Amino acid sequence: MGVGPGDPNLLTVAAVQAIAKAAVVAYPVAQPGAEGMAARIAAPWITEQRHLPLLFPMVAAAAPRLAAWRTAADLLAAELARAEQLVLLCEGDASLFASCSYVLLELASRYPQWPVSVIPGITAVAAAAAAASSLGMPWPLALQDEGLLIRPTPNSQAALELLLEQAKASNTVLALLKLGERWLWVQPVLEARGLLAASLFAQRVGWPDQLLLPASEVPAAQRPYFSLLLIRQNWPEVLP
Ligand SMILES: C[S@@+](CC[C@H](N)C(=O)[O-])C[C@H]1O[C@@H](n2cnc3c(N)ncnc32)[C@H](O)[C@@H]1O
Known part of the structure; x- marks a missing residue:
């Protein structure tokens, strides 16, 4: 559970x-x-x-x-x-x-004879979006015809570039887990694409020392394993 x-x-x-x-x-x-x-x-x-x-x-x-x-x-x-x-x-x-x-x-x-019931839990992705919204940084995970892709952060700069292109073309919000040490080289990729200000960095969500910041405020350095990134490249046209 x-x-x-x-x-x-x-x-x-x-x-x-x-x-x-x-x-x-x-x-x-x-x-x-x-x-x-x-x-x-x-x-x-x-x-x-x-x-x-x-x-x-x-x-x-x-x-x-x-x-x-x-x-x-x-x-x-x-x-x-x-x-x-x-x-x-x-x-x-x-x-x-x-x-x-x-x-x-x-x-x-x-052991198919043992009945199992799975109790869902709140994922860090949903908790990060909610915590950011509660701190005055509204972060809906997906709206209207947007997709949402939750996946580990790619292992190379080239793979991240490709993923960002695909996400942009398909109107997909990215939730990148296992960010940690990859932030060192992910940060410059987002900076070069002008994506830092609109991306959310979340570290240790739900813990007393949780950190939620626009990615533009997080220097390129190693981060803890319990960190993730939300990236939205386009917003729907019709919004409040
Ligand atoms: C193996 S996955 C586990 C995901 C977990 N089952 C969930 O539903 O959130 C571990 C990754 O999830 C993210 N993660 C899990 N808990 C987190 C937290 N409290 N704050 C930030 N990121 C977290 C991090 O990206 C971490 O590297």
């Missing part, structure tokens, strides 16, 4: 109720002993439940990731076999670039 992007008040009522009913709260961690972002977000709602950290190493190699998903599914299935009701927490929404999606796929293929 999704726990939203940072603020514990952005969990849905369904998510809070599911945690309250669970005996076990599982959540992803990147290293053994780490707290886990999703667990930290949901912490105010977790009381007596047993904690089950699931190790998902942040690596590109296939073998450790496959092993991690398999192990996670085995651990969850073992809990379910003990008739324990459990929840698996996931930062943001549970179906958008989410570790728990892999576990869902593993469970569906290897």
Whole structure:
């Protein structure tokens, strides 16, 4: 289930109720002993439940990731076999670039007997747009016939240039995740195209230190992993 992007008040009522009913709260961690972002977000709602950290190493190699998903599914299935009701927490929404999606796929293929229900969460993209609008920077994600493309930031300048061209031609707003260190070279590309002032930079949305700024105010430097960019190149003709 999704726990939203940072603020514990952005969990849905369904998510809070599911945690309250669970005996076990599982959540992803990147290293053994780490707290886990999703667990930290949901912490105010977790009381007596047993904690089950699931190790998902942040690596590109296939073998450790496959092993991690398999192990996670085995651990969850073992809990379910003990008739324990459990929840698996996931930062943001549970179906958008989410570790728990892999576990869902593993469970569906290897443990189809266990019923699963997925509780959606507020994605960082929606939270960023709402937070900017609340700070006097109105940021509707999509209007009228606009498209909205949520995807990781491309890995090269050339790929970003192409994406910007395609988005402009198709009237598509871009939400670029996993911005982080890429901001170093993304910033000059947007500057050259005159797109900085109209783009929104969002970092650690929902956390006490959240940062929401027009991209023109963010110097080209590495940013944290939990940062994203919203880019709109055209507005609809008919607007208030
Ligand atoms: C693996 S994706 C997870 C997306 C998440 N499931 C969601 O629905 O928002 C991680 C990326 O989402 C974005 N992200 C997630 N939480 C964020 C936050 N609180 N503030 C800014 N960006 C965030 C960042 O771009 C980060 O690199």
